[in-house]
Amino acid sequence: MIIDAMFEGFGALLTWPVPAYILLGTVIGLAAGVVPGISGSVALALIIPLTLTMDPTHAVALLAAALGGTTFGGAITAVLLNTPGTPDNAAVCIEGYPMSQQGKAGEALGITALCSAVGAVFGLAVFTFLTPVMREVVAAFGPPELFMVALFGLTIIASLSRGAMIAGLVAGAFGLMLSYVGQSGVALDARYLFGEVYFLSGIQLVPAIIGMFAIAEMIRLAVTGRRISGGGYIEPGGAWRGVRIGLSHPWIMLRSSVIGFGIGAAPGVGGTVASFVAYSATQQSAKDKSRFGKGDPRGLVAPTSAADAVDGGALMPTLALGIPGSPSTAVLLGALILHGTFPGRQLFTEDLDIVFALVGALVLSNLLTSVIGVATSRPLARLTTVDVRVLVPLVLIVTVFGAYAVRNNVGDIFLALAFGVIGYLMLRFDYGRIPAIIGLILGGLVERSFHTSLQIGGGSPTIFLTRPISLTFLVVTVLAVCLVIVRSMRSSGGAEPSEQDATTHRS
Amino acid sequence: MGTEKQHVTDAPPARSGGDDDTRNQIELNRPGARSRGLAVLILLAGTIALAAHTRGYSDKARDFPLLTLAVMGGLLVLQGILLLFELRRQAPAADRGPSTLGRELKVAGWIGLLGVSVFLLGLMVGAVTFLALYLAANRAARPVIIALIVVLSAAGLYGLFVTMLQVRLPGGLLL
Numbered sequence: 054m055i056i057d058a059m060f061e062g063f064g065a066l067l068t069w070p071v072p073a074y075i076l077l078g079t080v081i082g083l084a085a086g087v088v089p090g091i092s093g094s095v096a097l098a099l100i101i102p103l104t105l106t107m108d109p110t111h112a113v114a115l116l117a118a119a120l121g122g123t124t125f126g127g128a129i130t131a132v133l134l135n136t137p138g139t140p141d142n143a144a145v146c147i148e149g150y151p152m153s154q155q156g157k158a159g160e161a162l163g164i165t166a167l168c169s170a171v172g173a174v175f176g177l178a179v180f181t182f183l184t185p186v187m188r189e190v191v192a193a194f195g196p197p198e199l200f201m202v203a204l205f206g207l208t209i210i211a212s213l214s215r216g217a218m219i220a221g222l223v224a225g226a227f228g229l230m231l232s233y234v235g236q237s238g239v240a241l242d243a244r245y246l247f248g249e250v251y252f253l254s255g256i257q258l259v260p261a262i263i264g265m266f267a268i269a270e271m272i273r274l275a276v277t278g279r280r281i282s283g284g285g286y287i288e289p290g291g292a293w294r295g296v297r298i299g300l301s302h303p304w305i306m307l308r309s310s311v312i313g314f315g316i317g318a319a320p321g322v323g324g325t326v327a328s329f330v331a332y333s334a335t336q337q338s339a340k341d342k343s344r345f346g347k348g349d350p351r352g353l354v355a356p357t358s359a360a361d362a363v364d365g366g367a368l369m370p371t372l373a374l375g376i377p378g379s380p381s382t383a384v385l386l387g388a389l390i391l392h393g394t395f396p397g398r399q400l401f402t403e404d405l406d407i408v409f410a411l412v413g414a415l416v417l418s419n420l421l422t423s424v425i426g427v428a429t430s431r432p433l434a435r436l437t438t439v440d441v442r443v444l445v446p447l448v449l450i451v452t453v454f455g456a457y458a459v460r461n462n463v464g465d466i467f468l469a470l471a472f473g474v475i476g477y478l479m480l481r482f483d484y485g486r487i488p489a490i491i492g493l494i495l496g497g498l499v500e501r502s503f504h505t506s507l508q509i510g511g512g513s514p515t516i517f518l519t520r521p522i523s524l525t526f527l528v529v530t531v532l533a534v535c536l537v538i539v540r541s542m543r544s545s546g547g548a549e550p551s552e553q554d555a556t557t558h559r560s
Numbered sequence: 561m562g563t564e565k566q567h568v569t570d571a572p573p574a575r576s577g578g579d580d581d582t583r584n585q586i587e588l589n590r591p592g593a594r595s596r597g598l599a600v601l602i603l604l605a606g607t608i609a610l611a612a613h614t615r616g617y618s619d620k621a622r623d624f625p626l627l628t629l630a631v632m633g634g635l636l637v638l639q640g641i642l643l644l645f646e647l648r649r650q651a652p653a654a655d656r657g658p659s660t661l662g663r664e665l666k667v668a669g670w671i672g673l674l675g676v677s678v679f680l681l682g683l684m685v686g687a688v689t690f691l692a693l694y695l696a697a698n699r700a701a702r703p704v705i706i707a708l709i710v711v712l713s714a715a716g717l718y719g720l721f722v723t724m725l726q727v728r729l730p731g732g733l734l735l
Contacts, residue, residue: 222638463678
């Protein structure tokens with residue numbers, strides 16, 4: 054039955070006009086990913102009205118293709134401008150942007166294109182393989198497991214702060230504090246509003262990321278008057294070299310894809326955490342760590358593979374239980390329901406062909422975006438040589454439009470500008486911006502899942518120890534922290550001299 | 561002293577100088593010990609202000625989110641350690657050079673102008689006005705090219721956000 058549905062679903066993608074829809078969706082997704090603030094969920098929301106009169110399979114193909122294109126689109130600006138087009142691409146900036154500064158933008162885009170395709174195909178292949186046991190796997194993740202996954206995610210702060218540990222931890226705690234602004238997820242009490250109703254919904258992630266990365270970077274460029282790519286130099290033939298470099302790290306691609314898929318399957322954790330965890334794992338396991346933060350291709354392979362593998366994982370809770378694994382899949386879920394396709398048992402019995410059509414369209418769109426990425430890498434890389442006196446104001450106005458467009462809220466523009474100044478100050482004084490963003494992303498999830506777990510466990514924290522997956526993540530978290538401490542002590546001889554040389558982890 | 565360069569690039573300098581803007585390129589100096597200590601103090605004051613702010617909340621709001629309090633306490637302790645560290649550090653006494661600080665203040669002024677122009681003139685008119693002023697003030701190109709960039713940008717932004725994405729752009733206080 055599954056094989057029949059697979060042939061039916063994949064076969065539907067070859068009938069006209071589905072290929073045209075896939076191409077259209079891919080281009081829309083790619084374009085949406087490039088504009089900061091316009092993420093996959095916004096792109097899908099815009100497309101839904103176009104699909105109302107379509108056959109469900111055609112609609113699914115168009116929507117899935119748009120979803121597949123956004124992650125790579127967001128990585129393009131992360132590499133070229135240190136401006137993640139979507140939050141999932143924030144980790145791409147750490148190594149991708151330094152590569153652009155060294156004139157290796159084409160190479161970085163080649164790596165990104167390859168790993169994006171490999172990660173997505175891996176995630177969707179595992180999704181297909183797990184179809185028969187989907188519901189059981191997803192149901193294993195409750196609030197205690199989510200809390201432990203999020204807690205594990207927070208340990209990345211320590212590994213990313215190598216070289217400036219205390220400042221990194223302060224930045225992480227600062228991000229956590231920011232995540233507590235607004236209504237508490239459990240008791241619904243409002244905190245840190247300072248009399249402003251705007252803060253009731255909390256610090257919005259997209260304007261915060263736009264400010265901390267895009268606007269802060271534009272401030273730095275304006276202050277230095279320096280082009281992104283050093284003296285305007287770009288290494289020729291970079292994209293194919295990037296593809297070859299990516300292929301020379303199959304283990305990192307595989308491990309990161311597994312991480313991306315696993316974290317994607319946990320509802321509400323998302324691609325941003327997955328890409329940071331994958332980056333951290335790669336950094337921790339590397340023998341030579343000296344190039345990390347300065348444009349190490351390994352650090353680019355990991356987050357791009359993970360961010361795209363998330364889609365396959367996120368489809369599991371979305372389609373099996375109706376619990377969206379990410380904002381994009383939440384909108385996708387709404388679109389499916391609109392077309393009379395309901396998640397759960399019905400989808401995995403009667404409408405299984407639609408599931409495979411969705412998977413096939415995602416695979417094709419990811420492959421297509423990567424081909425487009427490699428083909429256009431050279432002209433795209435030229436962006437890094439544009440005169441900063443023109444680039445800075447142009448990027449600034451696009452980012453304020455992007456910050457506004459997410460919620461149509463003027464307050465988000467001013468929040469993005471404020472975070473731009475904060476981000477620049479953090480850059481100047483060596484407070485890592487990545488730890489702050491991780492804290493901001495994970496704070497809400499940590500708090501919500503912690504309190505819900507305690508409520509489930511009757512107020513006893515032993516609930517975290519009695520569930521196998523939760524306990525496993527707890528052990529892994531403790532081991533990760535111990536590893537960071539031991540390595541830090543070994544490298545510094547027990548002292549804390551690292552604060553004096555924090556140039557490697559300014560991202 | 562105070563002139564240690566931030567790593568901006570270690571790319572091969574394949575093409576050098578010649579352009580107008582290369583003469584204006586500067587390096588960011590590392591902040592001195594006093595600036596760094598001041599930065600920690602400002603952070604610390606902000607955290608204490610946040611902590612003080614919670615005193616006005618209901619008991620439920622103040623006590624129930626245990627993690628909030630734990631994070632705040634941890635942040636205060638970490639900042640205290642960092643402050644001690646910065647005070648003890650044997651770092652260059654000299655702070656940033658006046659040229660860097662001057663440029664930073666100038667750019668901060670431009671960011672402020674963007675905010676004010678959006679607030680007063682609305683998003684579309686405010687952003688485009690900012691673009692025109694920035695390009696003109698920095699002599700980024702010939703006037704005709706600047707006008708072309710501004711018109712094309714306005715058309716592009718309108719086409720993308722208003723026509724395609726159907727975003728309702730906000731008006732300003734004056735427009």
